[in-house]
Amino acid sequence: MAAWTAYLTAFHLLERHVEEQLKADAGLTHAQYEILVMLSAAPGRRLRMSELARRVVVSRSGLTYQVGRLETMGLVARETCASDERGVLAVLTAEGAACLERTAPGHVAVVRELMIDLLDRDELETMTRAMRKMEAAMRRSPAPPADG
Amino acid sequence: MAAWTAYLTAFHLLERHVEEQLKADAGLTHAQYEILVMLSAAPGRRLRMSELARRVVVSRSGLTYQVGRLETMGLVARETCASDERGVLAVLTAEGAACLERTAPGHVAVVRELMIDLLDRDELETMTRAMRKMEAAMRRSPAPPADG
């Protein structure tokens, strides 16, 4: 249980630092930044809303809100899906891509300083492996809210 | 950076499962549960508001809100601090302690299932050590918001 407590605390603290850096450097929330990152990594720089919500681990309504925000900022655009009239694609705009390029270095620097650089190669590898095991288990598990 | 992504995703997912279990079993938020845990571990089952906020990594105003909530539920009480007229002590009530005893097993079960049991002893130890290094670094660092 000590591991869980340490995990929890470290995460909360790191989240704060990350949030602060992003807000100062780009006026972005961490949640918004994560959306941009996911889109930029996706083929065609676009993703269906539902898929995007699943990847960033947020509720569908929460995603609607943030994509709306990013749309206002001009960093993301909405497209209706050709193959499914119900669907909406969130697309990273050129401006969004540029914003990400501008912002990423500072973000990476914070994460390096407060996490990566503190750990040796073994620790980092072990941690990554552990986290992926957890993710796999939970993706299978019955009840990740905002769905069933 | 893969480590950070994995960390982030695993945490979000785990948080959801934990939140769901606590809500279903005890009608508590994870944030509220954390407060109860911190208080129960403190000498005299009481802590100053500021100290409690620092430990659960939440803003002072956020803590004021949640302690108010817990007070309404009868799980926590407020006492004025004898040595400092400004200070307020949050105290775990008998009912709060009982609630915690009732709830903890289910919480621990979820964390075991989705984290502890997936990892071997080495992984768990390494992870805990890594998290503590991170915590130590960030506690020192200049800007954990809600303070300066």
Add this chain to the structure above:
DNA sequence: ACTGTATAGTTCAAATTTGAACGACTTGTA
């Protein structure tokens, strides 16, 4: 084709969280 069920995304009200502003009390210094 037709009906019933499931899915996609949004809207809505409610709960939570934060930072800034505030009033109360403490402390160090003259």
Add this chain to the structure above:
DNA sequence: TACAAGTCGTTCAAATTTGAACTATACAGT
């Protein structure tokens, strides 16, 4: 003692997040 600066907790408005309800579309079975 009086003052300036700092700390404590709360209050306030604003931003975010969630789940439920809703509308529109897709799809399977008949």
